[in-house]
Amino acid sequence: MSPSPPAIILATEPDAPALASLTTSSFASSDAAYPLIWGSAAPGTHDAVALNGLFSPVQKADRVTFKAVLASGEIVGLATWNMPKESMSAGEGGGTGLPFIEGVDMGLWNETAMCFKGCYERDVDVLKDISLSLLFVHPEYQRHGIGSLLLDWGLKKADEMKAKIWVASTPQAVSTYERNGWRVVERYDVVLEKYGGQGGYSRAWMVREIPTTA
Numbered sequence: 001m002s003p004s005p006p007a008i009i010l011a012t013e014p015d016a017p018a019l020a021s022l023t024t025s026s027f028a029s030s031d032a033a034y035p036l037i038w039g040s041a042a043p044g045t046h047d048a049v050a051l052n053g054l055f056s057p058v059q060k061a062d063r064v065t066f067k068a069v070l071a072s073g074e075i076v077g078l079a080t081w082n083m084p085k086e087s088m089s090a091g092e093g094g095g096t097g098l099p100f101i102e103g104v105d106m107g108l109w110n111e112t113a114m115c116f117k118g119c120y121e122r123d124v125d126v127l128k129d130i131s132l133s134l135l136f137v138h139p140e141y142q143r144h145g146i147g148s149l150l151l152d153w154g155l156k157k158a159d160e161m162k163a164k165i166w167v168a169s170t171p172q173a174v175s176t177y178e179r180n181g182w183r184v185v186e187r188y189d190v191v192l193e194k195y196g197g198q199g200g201y202s203r204a205w206m207v208r209e210i211p212t213t214a
Contacts, residue, residue, distance in 0.1 A: 006068040006076055006141075008149050011058050015067060018075045019058065020051035022136055024048040029139035030172050033112050035189070037195045041103035049101065054080070054134065063133070066153055068146050076141040079150035080134040084163065085126045115188040116168045116205045121204075123185070123207070124166050130158055134165040147173075153182050158208065165208040174204050193210045 011019060024046045038046050062085050062113050068077030087161045097110050124131060132154060137146045158165050169177055174184065181207060190201040 004071060005149060006146060008068055008153060010088065010202045011065045011067040011075075011078065013058050016051055016055040016058050017047075019055050019065070019067065020047045021080050022078060022138055023050045023134065024076070024122070024129060025139055026136035026142075031170055032192065032197065032199070033108060033170075033201055036192065036195045037089060037105045037109045037112070038103075039100065040105075045101065045103065049098070053098075065134075066150060068150055073143050074184050075138075077137040077146045077150050078134060079132065079154065081157075082131040082133050084128055084130065084161070087127075105195055108190070111190055112201065112203060115190070115203055116186075119186055119205045120166070120168075123205075125164075129164045129166060130154060130161075130164060131201050135167075137171065147176050148180060151176075155180065155208070159211045162210050164210055169204045169205050169206050171202050171204075174206070177204075177206050177208075180208070 010143060027046070028211060029040075055065070060205060062083045063080060065080040067075045069075050097114050098104075098106065100106060120131075132151075135147060135150060137144075137150070154165060157163075165182070167177060169182075178184075185207050186203045186205040188203045188205070190203070192199055192201050
């Protein structure tokens with residue numbers, strides 16, 4: 001008998017450390033940029049940055065985080081959605097980057113994380129559109145359909161609201177988003193050799209369009 005699929009439910013504030021740890025383990029296991037950016041930092045640095053920057057608090061008025069949780073209580077995935085805002089604050093945009101962190105390659109972090117800031121400011125209508133901020137699945141549970149389960153809430157919400165969904169995708173996640181209705185709008189190629197790595201690293205700015213009715 002195959003195991004039951006995880007429940008997809010709202011994350012709570014006590015989940016924050018587990019969500020941060022899951023973000024680290026998923027990122028580290030599958031992303032070619034991770035060891036170049038974070039490999040020289042002190043142990044626990046990425047967990048601390050994720051906890052303080054992504055999950056403090058876990059939920060906000062215009063940001064919703066879901067978790068995939070097994071019957072045992074283990075959290076094996078998460079998705080964070082930025083929802084339409086009620087109003088636009090002056091100077092509001094797509095993020096401001098990180099302060100200097102000892103041992104972290106800030107140049108590569110900024111190039112990979114902030115490369116679509118201009119696209120966000122150009123394309124996203126924050127009063128109408130949704131953006132997918134985070135999607136992570138524990139390395140031991142990847143390729144079991146959990147990512148698609150985590151996407152389901154946002155896809156249904158977008159259909160209900162007749163909203164676009166934007167996402168800045170890492171190379172390894174593009175095919176998952178394409179299977180779920182996104183298309184690539186623009187790509188940004190990072191040359192990892194500049195940072196002591198090998199090969200290229202192509203991020204994708206993607207959109208799932210407003211659903212059309214027959």
